[in-house]
Amino acid sequence: MTSGSSGGAPPSGVRPHGAGDLSPAQRWQALAVCLMAGFMTLLDVSIVNVALPSIREGLDAPESVLQWVLSGYALAFGLVLVPAGRLGDARGRRAVFMLGLALFTLASAACGAAQSGTWLVVARVAQGLAGGLITPQISALIQQMFSGPERGRAFGVFGTVVGISTAIGPLLGGLLIHLAGAQEGWRWVFYVNLPLGAVCLVLARRLLPDTPSAGRITVRRLDPVGVLLLGAGLLTLLLPFVQAHQWEGSWKWLLIVPSALLLVGFALWERRWQRRDGEPLLDLSLFRVRSYWLGCLLILFYFAGFTSIFFVATLYLQSGLGYSALLAGAAITPFAVGSGLSAGVGGRLVSRYGRPLITVGLTMVALGLGGTALAVVLVTGRGAGWAMAGPLLIAGLGSGLVIAPNQTLTLDQVPVPSAGSAAGTLQTAQRVGSAVGIAAVGAVFFAHLGRGDWSSAFDAGLLVSVAFVVAALVISLADVVGRRLRPRPAEAQAPDRGHGKRRHGVSGA
The missing domain is CATH 1.10.287 (Helix Hairpins)
Structure with missing residues (x-):
């Protein structure tokens, strides 16, 4: 079957070439493969947090090594997102996705088998590089395979995975350590990726489409x-x-x-x-598109507040209140549940409500995090973790209305041939936001912790997270109010270099 053929299932043994060759069922099957890989890479951002005490015990690792187990992955992941997106646009998203997935699986095995702190750090850096190869291909493949309201629903499902994988990491990590023991349980935090990676690699080979604009790699293209x-x-x-x-x-x-x-x-x-x-590498004219630059700025501030929550919450619950890794993960789980419940809804509603939907979500997150800080003040001691459950659920429900709808709106007017590098830039904003947020929240948290009060340290750090979320909310409100106070201008169009007109989808930001 050629790329110009009509829809329908390809003959047995022949893989599909372009998105036009895929039936609706095949598109959603291909999306499931992308989501499985996305779940693995994003899970490894948060799952390691609760494993750090086990790693310290198992490898007799100093604090500097533990820090690089976290930051090495984050640094490598963030550095390759934009080049990986461009590579996928140029060489083919399916090929780069599979390369990254194979490397990620091998690096996970190396992490689990580590016999020293240095070995683990090097393997984590390799794992981060591989994750950075995979992630922009997912958003680009959604752009390629879906259009219109269906694209919003696909990003909604992806948003569910983002929220759940980030928030459920501590719970899953705690469960694995509980079952395998503190001495060696941390290894299974990485080994869990091996069967998932192997299955996903086989399915990717069979189900993912090619990239119609891909060609031979040259210096001019890279x-x-x-x-x-x-x-x-x-x-x-x-x-x-x-x-x-x-x-x-x-x-x-x-x-x-x-x-x-x-x-x-x-x-x-x-x-x-x-x-x-x-x-x-990055078409700078994309930043003349209002929906694109505004969405990148908003998500940078949101991820500064969003990801830093789990950093300070895990420290507070385990080190401050003496929770086990499993209990600490369970206490944070309401956020993941809320995010999972609302992300699919957000994906379906974004084509109808646009940016106001994100504004509602950000308001819920800010109120939920503020309620979490209040709960810790009102309920002291070990009961504080359970008092956080209700407010975290509200914050999670709001988060599901932010991440996926913002990704849909931000990438809506990006030409499909540039989808990989544009998605890589958007996700780089997320990674930069995460690094800035964790550093800022951590600085405030540890400054207050020096006075010996875990509860006040957690509250202070959480209020900084709220401030970042409020900054994202102000950006969203400014856009909503601005659009209502003036006639809607024509959106600046990013040049598509002859690849056709803008695809139908959600209009505006």
């Missing part, structure tokens, strides 16, 4: 100078945040200056490269 400039800029930007507690003194923040220079150099190079008829 923009190696842009890759180096962006990578160096992001590395110098993220390092002082992820090492905020390990690098004492204020000198580390000086790295932000060369980071800014490198990122400005990246923007100038991308314009020059495009004028020379090269294919830029």
